[in-house]
Amino acid sequence: MLSDSLSKSIKKMKQLDIVENAALDAEKKAKNDSDYSTIVVDFSSSMSKLQKATQLMDYSITSETVTNLEEGITQLRNVISSGVVDADSLNSARQHINKKVNANLTKEWKSYHQKKTAGSISKLNTLGNLASDLESVSKIRTNIANGSEWNGLSLSDDGVNSRLTLLKKSIDDVDQLEESLNLSDEIRSFIVSVTNRKAKVSDVTDNIIRWIKEEHLENKFVINFKN
DSSP: OHHHHHHHHHHHHHHHHHHHHHHHHHHHHHHHHHHHHHHHHHHHHHHHHHHHHHHHSSOOOOHHHHHHHHHHHHHHHHHTTTSSOOHHHHHHHHHHIIIIIIHHHHHHHHHHHHHHHHHHHHHHHHHGGGOSOHHHHHHHHHHHHHTTOGGGTTOBSSSSSBHHHHHHHHHHHHHHHHHHTTOOHHHHHHHHHHHTTOOOGGGOOHHHHHHHHHTTOGGGOOOOOOO
């Protein structure tokens, strides 16, 4: 009797182990599925940002990053090649995407942004104070700054447009501001001197005075004593 009872207990324990192992396997599978889904969504987001950046702006990535993207797609497919998420392949794909794909996209966009916006920032520093709406100039500066981070390009600061869209619009707005001021080389040189606090009374020619009046900028300039 004792032997039978012991055998039944051992059998129940084995059955319990099977149930527990199945539960652990199911939990592990669910986590792998969730992790894979997260990686795919993030990767797809990067691809969408890249496509939009290429369409909106003269942006392109290096051949190295193209190769890394293609390898990322291949590795993501390999993760589910057997019909279920393979943990080892998942880990390999995650490391590749984080260390090579995302790292390269972040680095290359940062470099591109600095070169692309350098001219716009310089124009703002020179012409910003001449704009009729200084609040708009401030927003342009903010939009340009917010567009410097690759990971944040899909975010919306105005509730409508992405940071990438606002970046492109702000760069265009700076060019429109410059065009609206009707600057000749003489006037542009004068404004640079004023911005750098190096303008002299002798720099204020008849052409400069005429331009200031035509553009209704009389209240934008003052005369001070030299320190």
